[in-house]
Amino acid sequence: MGNEVKSCAIISGAPEDDLSYYSKHLDNRFIICADSGYKKCIRAGFEPNLIIGDFDSSTKPEVSCELIELNPRKDYTDTFHCVKEAIARGYNDIVILGGIGSRIDHTYSNILSAVYCFDRNIKCALVDSKNELTVANGETVIKKGEYKYFSLFALFEKCEGLSIIGAEYDLDSVTIEPYEQLTQSNEFKSDEVKIIVKSGKIILIFSND
Numbered sequence: 001m002g003n004e005v006k007s008c009a010i011i012s013g014a015p016e017d018d019l020s021y022y023s024k025h026l027d028n029r030f031i032i033c034a035d036s037g038y039k040k041c042i043r044a045g046f047e048p049n050l051i052i053g054d055f056d057s058s059t060k061p062e063v064s065c066e067l068i069e070l071n072p073r074k075d076y077t078d079t080f081h082c083v084k085e086a087i088a089r090g091y092n093d094i095v096i097l098g099g100i101g102s103r104i105d106h107t108y109s110n111i112l113s114a115v116y117c118f119d120r121n122i123k124c125a126l127v128d129s130k131n132e133l134t135v136a137n138g139e140t141v142i143k144k145g146e147y148k149y150f151s152l153f154a155l156f157e158k159c160e161g162l163s164i165i166g167a168e169y170d171l172d173s174v175t176i177e178p179y180e181q182l183t184q185s186n187e188f189k190s191d192e193v194k195i196i197v198k199s200g201k202i203i204l205i206f207s208n209d
Contacts, residue, residue, distance in 0.1 A: 008091035010082045011037035014101025018129040019044040025095050025127060032086060034078040052085060053078045083113045092122050099126040132206040140195045144188040147206035151184040154200055161198025166190040
């Protein structure tokens with residue numbers, strides 16, 4: 001039972017026009033909406049299981065599902081409150097939809113939420129209509145799917161012993177600093193790419209134009 005996967009989706013409040021990608025991420029997941037994210041959830045044809053927010057940017061909804069109202073004078077974003085609540089309820093596979101938005105500060109805090117999950121052995125990905133972001137270390141195998149590009153960046157500190165095998169641009173045991181862009185916009189040369197990091201953590205981003 002200790003390895004049981006409990007899946008949860010968190011819908012942030014960032015404005016989005018294209019919600020067509022929601023359906024493949026919301027089926028069979030417990031759905032938590034951050035504040036006005038519940039509007040997008042309903043627009044996409046789904047019903048939230050839980051709504052968390054201070055409702056400073058939207059009207060408090062009249063809904064039948066569980067609702068947790070936060071004090072607007074708080075230390076964390078609505079989305080991070082959702083992440084912490086999901087973990088408290090035992091969810092260990094989290095996808096954050098719409099967490100890559102027009103406000104860079106919120107986008108960065110959502111990336112930090114993914115790091116927070118990673119450090120607690122919780123799987124977490126940020127997804128929008130063109131991108132997917134996650135955190136990794138050690139050995140990771142990624143599969144050629146719907147994305148054309150993948151990029152990776154050293155997280156907070158340098159990564160040592162970085163190897164990329166099976167990509168258009170392979171690397172063999174190099175060191176990269178957090179500011180380096182050597183590993184941006186790589187492409188798949190085979191169906192699978194192996195990424196090895198001997199020291200440090202990486203942000204792994206899949207993207208389409």
